[in-house]
Amino acid sequence: MEEAIRLTYDVSPEDFTRAGEASSDVKGKLKRLGVPPDAIRKVSIAMYEGEINMVIHANGGRITVEITPQQIRMVLADQGPGIPDIEQAMQAGWSTAPDEVRNLGFGAGMGLPNMKKYTDEMKIDTVLGVGTTITMTVNI
Amino acid sequence: MTVRDAMNVLGARVLVGEENLDQEVKSACGSDMMSDVLAFSKDHSILLTGLCNPQVIRTAEMLDIVCIIFVRGKKPDQTILDMAEERNLVVLETGHRMFSSCGLLYQAGLNGGAI
Numbered sequence: 719m720e721e722a723i724r725l726t727y728d729v730s731p732e733d734f735t736r737a738g739e740a741s742s743d744v745k746g747k748l749k750r751l752g753v754p755p756d757a758i759r760k761v762s763i764a765m766y767e768g769e770i771n772m773v774i775h776a777n778g779g780r781i782t783v784e785i786t787p788q789q790i791r792m793v794l795a796d797q798g799p800g801i802p803d804i805e806q807a808m809q810a811g812w813s814t815a816p817d818e819v820r821n822l823g824f825g826a827g828m829g830l831p832n833m834k835k836y837t838d839e840m841k842i843d844t845v846l847g848v849g850t851t852i853t854m855t856v857n858i
Numbered sequence: 859m860t861v862r863d864a865m866n867v868l869g870a871r872v873l874v875g876e877e878n879l880d881q882e883v884k885s886a887c888g889s890d891m892m893s894d895v896l897a898f899s900k901d902h903s904i905l906l907t908g909l910c911n912p913q914v915i916r917t918a919e920m921l922d923i924v925c926i927i928f929v930r931g932k933k934p935d936q937t938i939l940d941m942a943e944e945r946n947l948v949v950l951e952t953g954h955r956m957f958s959s960c961g962l963l964y965q966a967g968l969n970g971g972a973i
Binding site: 735741742745755759762770822824826827828829832835 | 897
């Protein structure tokens with residue numbers, strides 16, 4: 719793996735059943751590239767949480783993944799409502815997800831804290847009414 | 859213990875993955891909230907849940923879980939079972955409630971892993 723590998727996924731907002739397909743694909747590709755299991759696990763969990771968030775809160779979006787021998791960088795960009803208070807959103811247990819999302823097993827307010835926990839670096843750029851871009855890096 | 863041992867302890871039925879029953883399992887987690895499973899699960903081999911949707915399979919996939927046990931007699935549909943099969947997961951179903959299922963497995967020697 720000499721050069722960076724770049725993958726792009728459009729996350730569909732319509733079908734909750736399909737949420738996670740992009741993360742699943744990335745996980746498979748990282749395995750085939752021989753990336754260490756620990757890094758694969760971190761990327762899988764962080765990206766999957768992010769992907770679920772995009773479907774729940776932001777009407778879908780686009781994920782770009784860049785893989786180099788040193789790190790895996792994920793950029794999750796949506797055109798959703800934006801996050802009014804990032805500090806509050808980062809608190810474990812804080813959630814604005816509706817009950818129907820909880821019935822699906824998500825919305826426990828662990829998404830963003832989990833993404834931070836499993837990545838080496840996480841940056842949130844958000845503008846109300848415009849969208850949110852989350853950039854996460856996992857070092858190999 | 860093996861997945862087969864866990865199956866016997868719970869009197870569970872195999873829905874998918876008959877050929878993978880002899881895999882070794884060391885610890886388990888039980889929850890209907892996949893967010894919590896993703897947050898707190900570390901190296902667990904078994905996921906017990908009463909939640910019945912495709913995200914259960916994806917959560918298991920992300921965490922390298924080898925066996926999903928649907929408790930309270932929950933019956934996953936064919937889409938869920940097909941997804942599990944593609945990922946070489948074992949899917950079991952038991953009539954026991956969550957609390958009893960976890961208790962029986964714990965008593966049989968399976969633990970919940972480190973906090």
